[in-house]
Amino acid sequence: DQQVKQNSPSLSVQEGRISILNCDYTNSMFDYFLWYKKYPAEGPTFLISISSIKDKNEDGRFTVFLNKSAKHLSLHIVPSQPGDSAVYFCAASALIQGAQKLVFGQGTRLTINP
């Protein structure tokens, strides 16, 4: 039962353009969402998060949008840079669950072409 899904295993974008990574979830109890970036042989690095009480959060070139009715979130990167090439994971957690453990999607490999 995959509660968090990233349906695009890979995405290729031209440098300078916008990268849009998508994520869908099924558990309506999720109330906190995060995006992590991962390089090979390293642990996930936190990028940006959003609470379910918001529909948008922005940090520099990164913006996360949350559509609760559609159970969908997206990460926009603009402008895309070669250093953004990595695997991106979305993750979700539920405050009602004491552990607040993260449930991850399968990841999307983003390649920025010069």
Place this chain on the structure above:
Amino acid sequence: DTGVSQNPRHKITKRGQNVTFRCDPISEHNRLYWYRQTLGQGPEFLTYFQNEAQLEKSRLLSDRFSAERPKGSFSTLEIQRTEQGDSAMYLCASRRLAGAQETQYFGPGTRLLVL
């Protein structure tokens, strides 16, 4: 703030051997989590600690796996009688307890290969 550290970074072992990994969380982070990541998948929750208490274990954590956080600081994850299916990246994360929604910060992981 030195971040979460994990040792060793890589471990190769033969099937049937025991292995132990260590995680040092960010200081003053009360919660410590262990995840496992296999190829092509996102990390999966294994267990977590609040200070020294282990509060939840996933079904993924068979009885060959044991985790400790004896003094509420560093944690160890031991796998006994390793199997080839245990080959994965083992990730540790920590977070503060203070806020309702706090970010988990991950270490670099320990990559285990069981031959």
